[in-house]
Amino acid sequence: MKLSRRTRAVAAVAGAASIALLATACSTNGSSGGSSDEKITLNVTTFGTMGLDDLYKSYEKANPNITIKATNIDTGGNALTDWKTKQAAGSGLPDVQAVEEGWLGQVMQVSDTFTDLSKYGAGDIKDRWVDWKLKQATDKDGRIIGYGTDIGPEGLCYNSKLFAAAGLPSDRDGVASLFGGKDATWDDFFKVGEQYKAATGKAFYDQSGFVWNAMVNQLPAGYYSKDGKIDVTSNDDLKKQWEKLSGGAAAGLSSGQTAWDWGKGKAFTDGSFATFMCPGWMLGVVKGQVETAGGDATSGWDFADVFPGGPANWGGSFLTVPTQSKHPKEAAALAAYLTTAKSQVAAFQAAGTFPSVTEAQSDSGVTGDSYLTKFFNNAPVGKILASRADGVVAQYKGPNDSVIQEQVFGPATQELDKGTDGTTAWNDALTTLKNLDLK
Amino acid sequence: MSTMTRHQLPDIRPDAERPTSTPPRLSFSQRLSRFDVKASPYLYIAPFFVLFGLVGLFPLVYTFVVSLNDWDILSGPGDWIGLANYGTELSDPYFWNSLFNTLSIFLLSSIPQIIAAVFIAAILDQNLRAKTFWRMSVLIPYVVTPVAVAIIFSSAFSEKYGLINNILQSFGLDPVMWKTEVLPSHLAIASMVNWRWTGYNALILLAAMQAVPRDIHESAALDGAGSFRRFFSITLPSIRPTMIFVIITATIGGLQIFTEPKLFNPQSANLGGPHREYQTTVLYLWDMAFNRGNFGKASAIAWLLFIIIVAFGLLNFLISRRIASVESAGISTRRARRLAQYRAETDASSAVPTTPDQVPASVEPAAVIAQERRS
Numbered sequence: 001m002k003l004s005r006r007t008r009a010v011a012a013v014a015g016a017a018s019i020a021l022l023a024t025a026c027s028t029n030g031s032s033g034g035s036s037d038e039k040i041t042l043n044v045t046t047f048g049t050m051g052l053d054d055l056y057k058s059y060e061k062a063n064p065n066i067t068i069k070a071t072n073i074d075t076g077g078n079a080l081t082d083w084k085t086k087q088a089a090g091s092g093l094p095d096v097q098a099v100e101e102g103w104l105g106q107v108m109q110v111s112d113t114f115t116d117l118s119k120y121g122a123g124d125i126k127d128r129w130v131d132w133k134l135k136q137a138t139d140k141d142g143r144i145i146g147y148g149t150d151i152g153p154e155g156l157c158y159n160s161k162l163f164a165a166a167g168l169p170s171d172r173d174g175v176a177s178l179f180g181g182k183d184a185t186w187d188d189f190f191k192v193g194e195q196y197k198a199a200t201g202k203a204f205y206d207q208s209g210f211v212w213n214a215m216v217n218q219l220p221a222g223y224y225s226k227d228g229k230i231d232v233t234s235n236d237d238l239k240k241q242w243e244k245l246s247g248g249a250a251a252g253l254s255s256g257q258t259a260w261d262w263g264k265g266k267a268f269t270d271g272s273f274a275t276f277m278c279p280g281w282m283l284g285v286v287k288g289q290v291e292t293a294g295g296d297a298t299s300g301w302d303f304a305d306v307f308p309g310g311p312a313n314w315g316g317s318f319l320t321v322p323t324q325s326k327h328p329k330e331a332a333a334l335a336a337y338l339t340t341a342k343s344q345v346a347a348f349q350a351a352g353t354f355p356s357v358t359e360a361q362s363d364s365g366v367t368g369d370s371y372l373t374k375f376f377n378n379a380p381v382g383k384i385l386a387s388r389a390d391g392v393v394a395q396y397k398g399p400n401d402s403v404i405q406e407q408v409f410g411p412a413t414q415e416l417d418k419g420t421d422g423t424t425a426w427n428d429a430l431t432t433l434k435n436l437d438l439k
Numbered sequence: 440m441s442t443m444t445r446h447q448l449p450d451i452r453p454d455a456e457r458p459t460s461t462p463p464r465l466s467f468s469q470r471l472s473r474f475d476v477k478a479s480p481y482l483y484i485a486p487f488f489v490l491f492g493l494v495g496l497f498p499l500v501y502t503f504v505v506s507l508n509d510w511d512i513l514s515g516p517g518d519w520i521g522l523a524n525y526g527t528e529l530s531d532p533y534f535w536n537s538l539f540n541t542l543s544i545f546l547l548s549s550i551p552q553i554i555a556a557v558f559i560a561a562i563l564d565q566n567l568r569a570k571t572f573w574r575m576s577v578l579i580p581y582v583v584t585p586v587a588v589a590i591i592f593s594s595a596f597s598e599k600y601g602l603i604n605n606i607l608q609s610f611g612l613d614p615v616m617w618k619t620e621v622l623p624s625h626l627a628i629a630s631m632v633n634w635r636w637t638g639y640n641a642l643i644l645l646a647a648m649q650a651v652p653r654d655i656h657e658s659a660a661l662d663g664a665g666s667f668r669r670f671f672s673i674t675l676p677s678i679r680p681t682m683i684f685v686i687i688t689a690t691i692g693g694l695q696i697f698t699e700p701k702l703f704n705p706q707s708a709n710l711g712g713p714h715r716e717y718q719t720t721v722l723y724l725w726d727m728a729f730n731r732g733n734f735g736k737a738s739a740i741a742w743l744l745f746i747i748i749v750a751f752g753l754l755n756f757l758i759s760r761r762i763a764s765v766e767s768a769g770i771s772t773r774r775a776r777r778l779a780q781y782r783a784e785t786d787a788s789s790a791v792p793t794t795p796d797q798v799p800a801s802v803e804p805a806a807v808i809a810q811e812r813r814s
Contacts, residue, residue: 077708081729088512088734106732110513209706256599258618258706263600403731410706411713418619435532436731 040327041067042334043094047079048072049284050098050149050317051351055343059334066330076100076315080402087113093322095331096338099146101316102405104136105397107146111139115321118144120332128339132394133356137318146318147339150353152279153389154214154312157286160377161300162274166199168192172379176306186215186244189308193253196274203255203273208245208413210259210277213405215241217395218312223405224398232404232433239426245413246422256417265293268301278303279314280354280385287375296375303379311391316356354385361386400438408433499745506738513732524739534740536715537723538747540625544700544719545693547629548636553685555633556640557678561670563641564648574645577638588631589702596627596703618704624717631699636692640685647681648674687755694748697721720744 046052056068071094073079080103086092087110099107107114116122122144126134129148137146156179160170169178180188193204205211216222216238223238225231232238248254255273262268268276268290276286283303290299319335321328337343344355345365352372355361366382373381412429416422465473506524509517528534559577567573580588595602596617604614617627651674659669696719700711709726711718718726720740728737 084512084729084732088515106513258597258599258704260705261597263597264594266600400731406730407710411710414619414706414713437527438731 037065039065039067040330041069042096042327042331044068044070044096044098044334045079045082045094046070046072046098047074047076047100048281049351049353051347051349051353052338052343054350055338055346059337066334068334076102080106087322091324093324095321095325095327096335097320097322098149099318099320101136101152101313101318101397102402104318105399105401107320108139109399111141111143111145113323114143114145115323115325115328115332116143116145117147117321117332117335120329121336122147122332125336128341128357128359130356130358130361130389130392132392133316136394146320147335148356149317149319149339149344149347150281150315151356151389151392152281152313152315153354153385153392154277154279154307154314155384155388156304156306156308157276157278157283157376158302158304159271159274159300160302162200162202162271163196166196166274168196168199170302172302172304175302175304179304179306179308181306184306184308184310186241186308190244190248190251190253193248193275194251197252202271204248204253205275205277206255206257206262206267206273207259208249208254208416209410211248211254212241212245212409212413213314214277214307214312215245215309216405216409217314218309219395220393222395222397223401224396226396228396228398230398230400230404230433230438232408233430242426243422246416246425249416249419250421254417262289263293265289265291265295269293269295269299277314280381281315281352283372283376283381284352287372290375297377300377301375302377303381303384305384305387307388311388311393313389313392313394348382352381354382354389361389403436403438404433407436502738502741505734506736506742508735510735510738511732512728512734517735520735524735525743528736528739528743533715533718533723534720534743537711537718537720540621540700540711540715540717541694541696541719541721543621543625544628544632544696544717545690547625548632549686549689549693551629552633552637553640553682553689555637556644556685557675557682559637559641560644560648561674563645564674574642577641579638580635581639583635585631585635585698586702588635589699592627592631592634592699593703593705619713619716621716624703624712628696628699628703628717632693632696636689640689643685644678644681647678651677683755683758687752690751690755691748694744694751695721697725701725 044052044056050072053070056070060066060068073082079098080100083093083097083099083103084106126144130151133148133151134144137148138144156175158175160175163175164170169175176184178192196202196204219235219237219241221231221235221237223230223232223235225235255267257263257267257272265288267273268286270293276282278286286301290296290301319338321331321335325331339357341355341357341359341363344353344357344360345363347353348355348360348366349370352370355363355366360366361382367380367386368382369378370381373379408429411432412425415425415428420428505516507519507521509520509524511517563570563573563577596604598604598614598616598618601617603617608614615623617623655673656669659673664672700717700719700722701708703717704712707713709722709730711722715723721744724737724740724744727733727740
């Protein structure tokens with residue numbers, strides 16, 4: 001019914017964009033040079049739970065001339081829309097903008113609209129981060145446009161009660177070696193899944209989408225070839241992984257859940273599935289889902305130091321300084337502060353985001369007890385994630401990587417969960433990709 | 440007002456009445472007041488047109504300009520490609536899919552909605568106790584924001600844990616794939632739209648029904664017409680112009696459905712179902728602009744949708760004109776028939792001395808009111 005005048009809204013955005021494009025033509029990043037007594041307000045836009053709120057306060061205390069105005073957007077997807085709209089309009093971006101790894105490819109398309117942090121001391125602190133995180137934030141001209149916050153090394157969440165009921169080992173070390181320990185492969189994963197299915201008749205993982213996501217992220221090349229072109233059809237690795245995944249779905253290992261909904265968490269507590277792909281930030285999600293459904297630490301979820309197919313990373317963010325900022329120097333200083341080892345330990349304790357700074361990864365604040373270790377059966381969450389982060393290789397992500405993930409393989413993995421055979425679903429995915437006509 | 444009366448004499452008379460000699464020189468205040476009369480009405484209505492030009496017309500024209508370019512949301516305007524965006528969109532299967540979904544959801548929502556609204560209005564039109572309570576009750580769904588409606592319905596229609604599938608399964612029926620199949624998803628979304636808008640339309644129709652003179656009902660009742668007969672022969676024909684208004688607004692709104700499909704399934708929020716089962720045109724447009732980042736194509740879609748809505752509007756206008764003329768013809772034949780009947784009756788009995796015009800005269804105000812509302 002007469003709800004939103006979307007057509008007009010889009011038109012208005014387009015209109016605003018044009019005016020703003022004219023306006024920005026004459027904007028420069030001339031900063032005041034930052035005399036310390038000048039009152040400065042810095043706008044910061046983040047999303048999800050990044051655990052930075054307390055750090056803003058302590059930064060304001062240490063720098064009395066700085067006021068931080070923080071905006072937090074509920075999800076990364078909405079933050080992307082927000083950023084894109086303001087980027088297109090050429091105005092309205094904050095001084096510090098958080099960027100997610102998933103849309104880094106789009107950011108890199110317009111990396112010249114972000115301040116090169118090397119001008120503000122990035123060179124002095126670049127050893128902070130694990131090397132691949134820094135590499136991700138460096139554009140093709142060698143400019144460093146973002147400081148890494150968290151990373152998302154993936155481990156395996158599993159339900160120890162369900163494993164025990166199926167006659168499988170249920171302690172963390174036992175589970176890790178069940179999947180093959182350091183040499184865990186996807187074949188091992190699906191084989192254990194079939195054992196579990198045979199013993200209990202239940203599904204093994206929640207849905208195919210997250211498994212596929214992990215499989216793709218591990219490959220040397222994902223949807224884009226290394227020279228920056230979309231290449232799915234001739235990527236044999238992709239096809240091979242797809243066959244494994246569709247084999248698992250055909251064997252009934254997928255519970256076919258709706259991701260990000262999971263029956264409002266019920267699927268985590270009613271035994272629908274026994275394993276779950278867990279990057280660091282997902283641990284908080286699992287806890288939240290279980291609690292929404294009325295469960296708690298006794299629900300049996302645990303976290304094992306193993307991941308099929310080797311190290312994998314999913315997600316993680318960066319703090320950038322758009323060139324629209326009037327105070328790039330101060331904004332860069334704030335971004336640097338928010339990504340020190342100390343700050344990242346604080347953020348981990350507040351939100352469970354695993355640090356990308358090497359020094360923070362081994363800090364006792366990360367490796368020690370936290371509310372997450374209590375929930376996951378006293379699993380040393382921080383230590384396990386540090387071990388899972390070892391050996392991650394950053395894959396090249398093109399501008400439309402997230403669109404392909406969502407619009408091409410999202411539907412295809414859901415088809416697998418509905419019982420479509422692998423070949424049909426793969427061909428459907430290729431047809432969609434062709435129809436979308438992406439670059 | 441005083442200035443108007445002062446200057447009226449020399450100005451308002453037609454040319455023929457003016458003295459043939461040279462017209463008298465107007466004083467400054469006379470000129471001013473003349474200007475006042477001629478120009479100020481335009482000034483008074485100007486704010487609307489200025490605003491419309493700014494937020495309505497300019498974006499419309501600008502969108503058209505954007506649609507002629509290869510325009511990426513991030514990198515800005517590229518090459519001028521003329522109507523190529525329209526060409527690719529018209530041959531894009533997803534565009535036609537979105538149009539089919541929009542029309543299907545529109546039909547599934549508008550038709551049951553208007554039928555239900557008419558009957559609810561008819562019931563509310565009776566002499567109920569606590570009238571205001573009942574009337575306000577049907578409007579409550581309209582007060583709830585569409586986002587809240589979408590979230591609640593989305594949970595009820597959930598495939599694995601939803602209320603509706605749970606009920607179905609407790610009766611031993613198969614669960615319905617509300618979020619991944621075409622027809623069930625359209626029904627689910629139409630039910631959200633209906634839930635929200637039926638009461639609103641019922642109140643508009645109720646207002647029209649209340650404008651139908653009661654004495655027609657009374658005399659029909661005296662003549663022995665039952666309540667169904669009175670409803671179909673008196674109420675429905677009298678509210679037809681209002682019905683047309685309701686149908687037109689429902690059409691314009693129905694072709695722009697966005698919130699419900701956007702929030703229906705969080706897993707495929709941008710696609711409207713894993714395989715675009717319920718992706719409406721506006722959702723497709725939004726996805727094109729903000730996910731796929733193609734502003735040029737998105738603008739072309741916006742314009743195509745605009746043209747389609749204008750076409751639907753024109754079609755409705757033509758049909759409504761037809762219905763209006765049929766209606767007045769209907770009234771005059773009815774009037775003639777009743778008049779003849781009445782005369783026959785008075786000739787036969789000649790008992791009650793009423794004016795013969797009474798019945799048609801009382802029909803006319805309703806028709807006039809309705810006519811005004813339509814315009």
